Amino acid sequence: MTDTAIADAPDRSAWLGLMAVLPLVLIVAMDGSILYLAMPRVTAALLPSADQALWILDIYGFIVGSLLITFGNIGDRYGRLKLIMVGATVFGAGSLGAAYAQSAESLIAFRALMGLGGTTLLPSGLAIVSALFPDARQRARAIGIFAATFAAGFAVGPILGGMLLRDFEWGSVFLINVPVVLAFLIAAPLLLREVRATSHGRIDGLSLLFSFAGILLFTYAVKAAATHGLGAVPAAAGITGILALAMFLRRQMRIDYPLLDLSLFSDRIFSIAILTGLLSLVVWSAAAYLSGIYLQSVLGFDVFSAALLTLPGAIVLTATCVGTAGIVERIGRKPALVATHLLIGAGVLILMFTTVDAGVAVFIASTVIAGIGYGLSFSLVAEIAISAVPAERAGAAGSIAETSNELGNALGISLLGSLAALSFRLLGPDVAGTLDETLAQPELTADTVFHAKTAFLTGLHVAVGVGGLLMLALGIVAWLWLPKKLPQ
DSSP states (O other): OOOGGGGGSOHHHHHHHHHHHHHHHHHHHHHTTHHHHHHHHHHHHHOOOHHHHHHHHHHHHHHHHHHHHHHHHHHHHHOHHHHHHHHHHHHHHHHHHHHTOOSHHHHHHHHHHHHHHHHHHHHHHHHHHHHHOOSHHHHHHHHHHHHHHHHHHHHHHHHHHHHHHHHSOTTHHHHTHHHHHHHHHHHHHHHOOOOOOSOOOOOOHHHHHHHHHHHHHHHHHHHHHHHHOOOHHHHHHHHHHHHHHHHHHHHHTTSSSOSSOGGGGGSHHHHHHHHHHHHHHHHHHHHHHHHHHIIIIISOOOHHHHHHHTHHHHHHHHHHHHHHHHHHHHHOHHHHHHHHHHHHHHHHHGGGGOOSSOOHHHHHHHHHHHHHHHHHHHHHHHHHHHHTSOGGGHHHHHHHHHHHHHHHHHHIIIIIHHHHHHHHHHHSOSSSSSHHHHHTSTTOOHHHHHHHHHHHHHHHHHHHHHHHHHHHHHHHHHHHHSOSSOOO
């Protein structure tokens, strides 16, 4: 990093700078979870189709996942502070537009705009925070607080969402971002300094195009096939998306300044860490989304009561994230990483014991057990990935770790959510494409309502079953494949 003058800044200034960044970290993390609980209200207000509902949820994650590494390069070249201020402005504008969206199409567009701004916030914020603390011990502490804030945002998002939705319209879950962004834009020039990398290469436009188009087209194909069946358009989109991703990977191996440094994946520790970050967020996002619908639309809880039921898991997740360093010191890095897989896998598999009539105790047990695993994952993945590569490649490793999290958050709803949607389409009463759309139809018989809820629950069981088994399988691979002692 340049701007080493930050090293001479007094401790108080550095900590004030960290405090300026943390609210942004919190709202970005909350955006990954707060909307899950609001979706039944959004569905009732805007009447999105099944595939539009999925796009509302995950277009943000796909924009972020597609552009994260690219914007990391832009920040290195032009300055992280400039980039994060522009990104925060765009994120705030997107949030304001989303809060007052009048149609599913406009909400998807504003969520995409939020994703464009959100792409800059986490990696630039982490780079700025790292530069604020020249002392290694203080820097580690600051980054730990950064990670804990991110984990807390994921955990408290549904709770805050439930509190807002109890008294306000669904747009309030977006509107709360605006004052945070405004406060950051005022404080940032006073408390933060510019940060640039000492060297950078040019940004490859074709790589950006291939990765962005490939991810969007492939996921569109998955969604459309799950919701409406495999037709000519989804098939063509899927094939085109796969070809674009193949071209992206091929190009990364041939250009001087790749967006994705594939050579890092030759290290098995790095590969397992990245897969852990990706898959844990896949499972988390799908389970959180489907559970929110289950609690409200199947069991009949109001939105605030459903939010309160997430509180035990949220507390455990945040506490685990804060205490991960102590856990790792006691049991070691490899056992802690394997425990991440086993706890998440076992936790989400417990959801298979939910029924149409009862499931509160099962849900709480699931979130508490899986919450320990998620807390370990949030704190461990980036640290292990970065420590597995040479110091001069730590920035690339960190960007890939961030991308795996963001992409996993979006893929969970697209892939496992689409699997649940496919189950509902095949097993449901064929009244509408989703459970909420079905229950909104007038003059439904009791048998039809029970049929629809049962079909949704089967889809939930299929999705969490697949996700849980994948996590357990990755845990076994990690135990057998990784060396006994991981690098510090």
